[in-house]
Amino acid sequence: MSAENMISRAIVDTFSKKFMDYLEVDVAIVGAGPSALVAARYLADAGKKVAIFERKLAPGGGTWGGGMLFNEVVVQDDALAILDDFHIDHKPIADAAGFHTLDSVEMASGLIFGAMKSGAKMFNAVSVEDIVFKEGKVNGLVILWTPVQRLGMHVDPLTVISKCVLDGTGHPSEIMNLAVNKAQIQLSTPTGGILGEKPMWVNSGEASTVENTREFYPGLFACGMSANNVMGGYRMGPIFGGMLKSGKKVASLILEKLAEK
Numbered sequence: 001m002s003a004e005n006m007i008s009r010a011i012v013d014t015f016s017k018k019f020m021d022y023l024e025v026d027v028a029i030v031g032a033g034p035s036a037l038v039a040a041r042y043l044a045d046a047g048k049k050v051a052i053f054e055r056k057l058a059p060g061g062g063t064w065g066g067g068m069l070f071n072e073v074v075v076q077d078d079a080l081a082i083l084d085d086f087h088i089d090h091k092p093i094a095d096a097a098g099f100h101t102l103d104s105v106e107m108a109s110g111l112i113f114g115a116m117k118s119g120a121k122m123f124n125a126v127s128v129e130d131i132v133f134k135e136g137k138v139n140g141l142v143i144l145w146t147p148v149q150r151l152g153m154h155v156d157p158l159t160v161i162s163k164c165v166l167d168g169t170g171h172p173s174e175i176m177n178l179a180v181n182k183a184q185i186q187l188s189t190p191t192g193g194i195l196g197e198k199p200m201w202v203n204s205g206e207a208s209t210v211e212n213t214r215e216f217y218p219g220l221f222a223c224g225m226s227a228n229n230v231m232g233g234y235r236m237g238p239i240f241g242g243m244l245k246s247g248k249k250v251a252s253l254i255l256e257k258l259a260e261k
């Protein structure tokens with residue numbers, strides 16, 4: 001066999017096996033931002049089968065660019081243990097007790113590496129365009145290659161079946177919007193719908209991101225800015241303790257849910 005063909009066959013064969021193996025999972029995660037990557041890591045560490053579907057070529061969501069492209073971010077004391085689990089470095093801010101800076105590129109790459117090393121599988125350049133919703137239950141995701149979607153090609157998608165779905169799509173809460181608008185689900189929010197993100201208030205947003213992380217419909221969870229948008233929390237900018245803690249919290253909620261089944 002020519003080297004050219006060997007390379008092509010190896011890639012197609014390995015990818016096909018990986019994809020086939022992950023068409024049915026315990027947890028299907030939409031979006032590979034910081035909160036979802038933390039969730040993926042702890043779920044995979046607990047032995048769960050986890051697939052992450054990320055629209056962009058590079059996972060990491062809003063972590064890479066720091067604040068206004070200054071590639072540093074801030075975290076609080078109570079999120080350091082999560083960074084330490086991922087072996088991501090941080091240093092205290094001299095005149096702000098309890099706060100630390102870290103390199104946003106190290107954070108993005110460290111979270112991706114940690115989630116994958118724990119066994120979560122990443123499917124990048126894949127957009128989730130719908131949910132599988134049967135007999136009142138969320139059963140999985142409808143997926144399509146992002147370039148196909150962006151070019152507007154008339155191509156049918158494929159599906160992934162899962163016991164739980166996690167919306168980690170950030171500010172737009174894309175999966176929760178699909179659930180409300182297409183499946184006509186009533187979420188466990190004060191209105192049954194999506195309350196919508198409020199403007200910047202750092203301390204409030206950081207606390208509410210963690211508080212708002214929950215199961216919004218049986219088997220349908222949200223973390224990070226998605227959860228905060230669903231519940232009408234304030235935004236917080238380039239401070240990431242709330243995102244990391246939200247990911248850890250949702251992993252433990254999903255583990256409890258899976259233990260019930």
Ligand code: 48F
Binds near residue numbers: 060062063240
């Ligand atoms: O927004 P994002 O980084 O998620 P997050 O974990 O973190 C928010 C922070 O980055 C920042 C912030 C903190 O101060 O406010 O914004 O809540 O990442 C969301 C990821 O989901 C992908 C998107 O490309 C991004 O990488 N995504 C969104 N919709 C879809 C999707 C979709 N329909 N299918 C696949 N991926």
